[in-house]
Amino acid sequence: xxxxxxxxxxxxxxLERIATPIKPWLPGIARFLLxxxxxEDSVRITTQWGDQLTYLQRHRGFPWLTAExxxxxxxxxxxxxxxxxxxxxxxxxxxxxxxxxxxxxSLGYGLIFDSGFFFRNLSVIGGLLMLLxxxxxxxxxxxxxxxxxxxxxxxxxxLQLFGRILxxxxxxxxxxxxxxxxxxxxxxxxxxxxxxMVVVGFKAKWSAWVLVTFLSISNVFLNGWWNLHQ
Numbered sequence: 001x002x003x004x005x006x007x008x009x010x011x012x013x014x015l016e017r018i019a020t021p022i023k024p025w026l027p028g029i030a031r032f033l034l035x036x037x038x039x040e041d042s043v044r045i046t047t048q049w050g051d052q053l054t055y056l057q058r059h060r061g062f063p064w065l066t067a068e069x070x071x072x073x074x075x076x077x078x079x080x081x082x083x084x085x086x087x088x089x090x091x092x093x094x095x096x097x098x099x100x101x102x103x104x105x106s107l108g109y110g111l112i113f114d115s116g117f118f119f120r121n122l123s124v125i126g127g128l129l130m131l132l133x134x135x136x137x138x139x140x141x142x143x144x145x146x147x148x149x150x151x152x153x154x155x156x157x158x159l160q161l162f163g164r165i166l167x168x169x170x171x172x173x174x175x176x177x178x179x180x181x182x183x184x185x186x187x188x189x190x191x192x193x194x195x196x197m198v199v200v201g202f203k204a205k206w207s208a209w210v211l212v213t214f215l216s217i218s219n220v221f222l223n224g225w226w227n228l229h230q
Contacts, residue, residue: 031086031134034127038078038098045075060110070108077101091135095128126166133163164198183221190214 022029045052049071056067077097084094102121111117191214197207 027134028086031088031131034131035082035085035098037124037127038082038101042075042078042082045071056108060108062108070104074101074104085131088135091131095132095135098128099125122166126163129163129166164195187214 052071053067056062056070062070078101081094081097084090102124106112106117106121191211194207194211198211
């Protein structure tokens with residue numbers, strides 16, 4: 001037990017030294033990673049515009065021009081909302097816009113009852129809640145002075161907790177989508193345990209670094225689209 005504690009302490013000290021040069025950039029990197037799904041989705045829609053229109057018009061029954069407006073508004077909202085969120089400008093409005101994108105795409109593409117898409121959306125909403133919590137924590141003011149109420153810091157704490165919990169659903173979608181494999185299940189279990197440790201605050205910093213490293217490596221092997229035949 002003592003040897004394990006000593007190893008963890010030394011490991012955390014090593015991570016602290018490695019992370020020191022990039023600490024000033026970590027908040028921006030974190031915000032980017034929380035909205036990168038929307039950036040990727042906007043690029044995908046733009047590069048597959050014709051296919052998207054065909055699907056919405058032929059299979060979802062969108063009238064002429066409605067599909068174009070639907071896709072255009074979604075792309076613009078995702079790009080503007082993501083940029084504002086990364087730059088910490090009008091974060092509440094950016095989060096609201098991105099949340100509306102999630103709802104509109106769920107209804108527009110008819111995937112609201114798809115289990116994998118549902119859990120993925122929950123994890124994305126968790127990321128948005130964490131962005132909102134960060135914005136509220138910066139205000140640190142009480143709405144009604146002298147009355148027992150939640151101030152912005154208290155709201156931020158609860159939103160951050162809910163956001164962390166919802167992020168765990170990402171790994172349920174990871175298991176439910178894609179081809180079944182032992183590697184996929186193993187990655188999901190390890191990542192799920194790491195997420196739970198982050199949620200409850202047990203060795204959160206150590207768990208977060210392990211998750212970043214583990215998921216970055218596994219993502220290359222599990223989603224190696226460059227190995228597929230064109």
